[in-house]
Amino acid sequence: MNSQSLNQDLKNVDQLENYKIEIENLKKRISYLEEQLADILEKKNKVGIVVFSGDLDRVLAALIIATGAATFGKEVSVFFTFWGLNAIKVKKKLSNKKWHQRLFAFLNPASASNLPVSKMNFFGLGSKMLKMMMKEKNVSSLEDLIKMAKELGVKFIACEMSKDVLGIEDEELIEGTESGGVAYFLSHSLNSSMTIFI
Amino acid sequence: MNYDVMLDVRGLNCPMPIVKTKQELNKVESGKILKVLTTDKGSIKDFQGWANTDKTIELIKQETEKDENGKEIYVHYVKKK
Structure with missing residues (x-):
């Protein structure tokens, strides 16, 4: 295996990890916003x-x-x-x-x-x-x-x-x-x- | 105009026209249309305000008719969403 393609693979794995973290963060933010929205809707009612x-x-x-x-x-x-x-x-x-x-x-x-x-x-x-x-x-x-x-x-x-x-x-x-x-x-x-x- | 159930609340005053209509709507399935007869002039704006605020109903049509004595009757067509 040549070292260049290995490097490329490692980079891809890194990027994938980053994406995963970013997705997790976004999920958290969405559920936080959903909670806030539910609160507001409940108040309105x-x-x-x-x-x-x-x-x-x-x-x-x-x-x-x-x-x-x-x-x-x-x-x-x-x-x-x-x-x-x-x-x-x-x-x-x-x-x-x-x-x-x-x-x-x-x-x-x-x-x-x-x-x-x-x-x-x-x-x-x-x-x-x-x-x-x-x-x-x-x-x-x-x-x-x-x-x-x-x-x-x-x-x-x-x-x-x-x-x-x-x-x-x-x-x-x-x-x-x-x-x-x-x-x-x-x-x-x-x-x-x-x-x-x- | 087609309707499924008719509700006659002529003679009743605020807030009864909308209260009685709500109680009648609770009895029917969604999608059904209720024809409501009122003599309360305020009910015109009341039904509009209700439909604007309550997303579970839809005000399809309102019209004014006259009964045999020439008295005005307000007709509201309300759909349960």
């Missing part, structure tokens, strides 16, 4: 809504956006905190509570059907009138929207801390409601494309 208010008109807006986003195929999480918890209550429980919690429970609406409006409530008259006006125009009631949201897979999460402070127990809330703290909320919100505070 999530929507987070915080319901702080317990006013009928505001909660209505939140639920309309939630059901709309769910229709779009988005993964929607609604966090109910403080007054917002009134919207997902199903009953009023007064027993087994401290006196101030009992007073709070007594003075707060027992369910979505009893929420006041944020303006012109006039001891509940405003709320009744708004419901009448909505019915006349065939707009879904808050109770219907909540039911629809659950059907569409919207996740309801109650703020653990508010529940604790106000003395609200799981049995007082709509079935299937999860509980979580700020970190739980943030883990959703930071991974979503849109977060609304109502």
